[in-house]
Amino acid sequence: MKRAAIVLLLSLGATLPWLPTKTEAADPRIGDIKPFLTNQVPIHFDTDANRTHILQHTTSLSTRSRWSNMFTGFAFPFPNHYVVVDTKRRGSARSPRR
Amino acid sequence: MKINPSLVSVLAVCSATTAHADVFQYAVTFSGANESPANASFGIGVGTVDYDSTAHTLTLQAAFSGLTGLTTASHIHGPTVNPFLLNAGVATSTPSFAGFPLAVSSGTFSSVLDLTLASSFNPNFVMANGGTLLGAETALAAAMEDGKAYWNIHSSSFTGGEIRGFLVPVPEPGTLALGGLAAAGLAVRVLGRKGRAAKP
Secondary structure (H helix, E strand, O other): HHHHHHHHHHHHHOOOEEEEEOOOOOOOOOOHOOOOOOOEEEEEEEEOOEEEEEEEOOOOOOOOOOOEEEEEEEEOOOOOOEEEEEEOOOOOOOOOOO | OOOHHHHHHHHHHHHHHOOOOOOOEEEEEEEEOOOOOOOOOOOOOEEEEEEEOOEEEEEEEEEEEEOOEEEEEEEEEEEOOOOOOOOOEEEOOOOOOOOOOOOOOOOEEEEEOOOOOOHHHHHHHHHHHOOOOOHHHHHHHHHOOOOOEEEEEEEOEEEEEEEEOOOOOOOHHHHHHHHHHHHHHHHHHHHHHHHHHHOO
16 A cells, blocks of 8 residues: 555656746756655645745646646745655555445 | 053954964854754754864864754855845755765754865855865955855754754864953053042
């Protein structure tokens, strides 16, 4: 079960969509993502100044994937670096089934 | 032999401003209050950063405790726009300093960064400073000297960092001594004037 949580994020392909305000800045990217403790996954990423960065995840990769927000880094007039730790287990983002 | 206190002061100040050092020492005091925005963490810590411009190394030492979350990363960020204020991107190794204790709420850290290695810097920081390691080192050195670099400890509870501290220059012993000599010279001169003024 603990390992499943790790596979979950790695296979989900967490991405960093952003709201562009400047065209010259580099595309946002995840700097590092790896297992942490037994059931967590920290996701490291740099942020540009004056841009809102939203970290999202999905349970499946397809054209109809539904993405959910995990973290929002609001637009500040300076760059920064965030480390978001995901503690969700596989299936936690899905509707409960019985 | 009579020594002119004013001359001593001037000589001491001149010597102090021209003193050359290859190792630049900085002190760091970590706290949640030092974060931007400040947080309510009870975590605290102290650290030192020694930058050797000849050996091109950064010697890092830190001890911290009382974090709310568990450590996830640690870096030196910079440069901020203004000294001792706000935030900046990561300058040093990513995702974290090699060997920094992770998944702990307290710990100690000691390491030497070789600034001639690409792994000692955040690739984005290198790119932003001419794309060379020398450019990155120069920019980091300037940020530290200008009070625009801070050491940040990220945790699972605070995505942007739980405790941090700006690098504050530690005066060299020689500079302190010369500064003291200059102050003593000025004091002698002022006291001398007062003494003469008090005479009837």
